[in-house]
Amino acid sequence: MTEPVAVEKPSAPIPDVAAAVPAQAQPSxxxxxxxxxxxxxxxxxxxxxxxxxxxxxxxxxxxxxxxxxxxxxxxxxxxxxxxxxxxxxxxxxxxxxxxxxxxxxxxxxxxxxxxxxxxxxxxxxxxxxxxxxDRDRSSNATAPVAAPTGSPPAATPPAAQPVTPTVTIGPGARDSVTEYLGASRQNLESLTAAAPAADLYAVASLTGPVTPDQLLDLFGSYRAVQVFFTAGAGGQVEQATVRDPVADVHAAFASAAAQAQARAATEARAGDVGADSRDRQAAAQLRAGCACLFAAVVRAPSGRLSQLAADPRVRVVDPAPPGAGPPSVRFLPLSPDRG
Incomplete structure (x- = not known):
């Protein structure tokens, strides 16, 4: 007897719940x-x-x-x-x-x-x-000023050249001392009468050489701008620009002494005994602060220059023209040994 075979029935499809529920709309x-x-x-x-x-x-x-x-x-x-x-x-x-x-x-x-x-x-x-x-600001800040139409191009200023003196105040090499003294005094008197308060430059020559301390006592109330001195027998005339009448004069003496010593050494090697002795003597005198100063260039009102000319230690005061002064004026002092 054959047993009946059980036939498996197909199961019912399960409904898709997820598909039945509409998905929430998402923005694309x-x-x-x-x-x-x-x-x-x-x-x-x-x-x-x-x-x-x-x-x-x-x-x-x-x-x-x-x-x-x-x-x-x-x-x-x-x-x-x-x-x-x-x-x-x-x-x-x-x-x-x-x-x-x-x-x-x-x-x-x-x-x-x-x-x-x-x-x-x-x-x-x-x-x-x-x-x-930004470009407008830069152009306004750095743009050069245009030259007027037709104007010549700007020239580069030349380098400063040393000023050459055009006026000489002092005695000439062949001038008579007496005539020079008379002309200088008359010139100072005329300038003082015309404008006693006008500032003038003048070279004041002394009756005899003085030391740096004596020079300060004489010109202490004046503005000295230049001094003249000499040392040794027949020594050459030295000049120095000064602002401080004490320190600058001593510095000028020291510099001149060093130069005289150098010359003496050269002369000794050359066998020039006389020149060697003279320069060594000048160097020693300058180091000792000798009485070697004999003139100075000062600046003061013409009335005060007349007072300076009346000092017995002053031989002559020779003024420069009004408005003239260093470096356009060359001052020459009157040496004490020139009679």
Whole structure:
């Protein structure tokens, strides 16, 4: 007896509960890009409109072109329901012409490219404006003043040249001492009578040589600018410019003593005994602060110069013309040994 075989019945299909429950709608990347367009593009266009007056013609053309591309992309995504582009003569949307499906990868890439282009235009415009302002400031600060039309080019000033004396005050080598003394005194009296308060330069020659301390006692209340001295038997006349009647005179004596000592050494090697002895004597006297000063150039009102000329230690005061003085004037003193 054959046993019956049990036949398995197919089970009933289990209903897909998850499929029956509608999934919550999630915003697609395209919707997010739409919201980005709506939020960014109007603001960007407002910035471009505000800056349009400061942009160059090229920036204006690029902004208009970007707006056209954005509107064409928007109409192409909407299926061509947007308004007709009057500037292009009613041509279809750009993406429709090239055969790009709205919402595709190419569509999203084109729209991102448009946004990047707009951002690039804004940044370029801002940089151009800042650069223009900076260039204007630099040109105003450093631009040289233009010379008037027809004027000769500015010449480079020549280097300063030493002033050559044009006036000599003092006795000439062949002048009579008596005549020189009389002319100098008469000249000083005339200047004092005409303008006793006028400042004058004058060379004051002494009746005999004095030491640095005696010179200070004589000219202490005057402004001495130059001194004359000599040392040794038949020594040469030395002169020095001074500001401090004590320190500068001692410095001049020390310098002259060093030069005399150097000359003595040279003369000794050459066998010139007389010159060697004279220069060694002059060097020793100068180091000791000898009575070697016999004249000075001073500056004072003409009335005070007349008072100085009346001092018994002063032989003569010879003034320079009003307004004349070193370095355009050369002063020559009257040596005490010249009778």
């Amino acid at each position: 990347p395209l919707d997010r890009l739409d919201r980005l367009d709506d939020a960014v593009l109007p603001a960007v266009f407002r910035v471009l409109d505000a800056a349009r007056s400061r942009l160059a013609d090229t920036a204006d053309r690029e902004a208009v072109r970007a707006r056209r591309v954005a509107e064409r992309a928007r109409r192409g995504r909407a299926g061509g329901d947007g308004p007709v582009d009057t500037e292009t003569g009613g041509s279809p949307a750009l993406l429709d012409v090239v055969g790009v499906a709205p919402g595709g990868v190419v569509d999203r890439g084109a729209r991102v490219l448009v946004l990047g282009l707009v951002a690039l235009i804004v940044v370029s415009a801002a940089a151009a404006m800042l650069q223009s302002v």
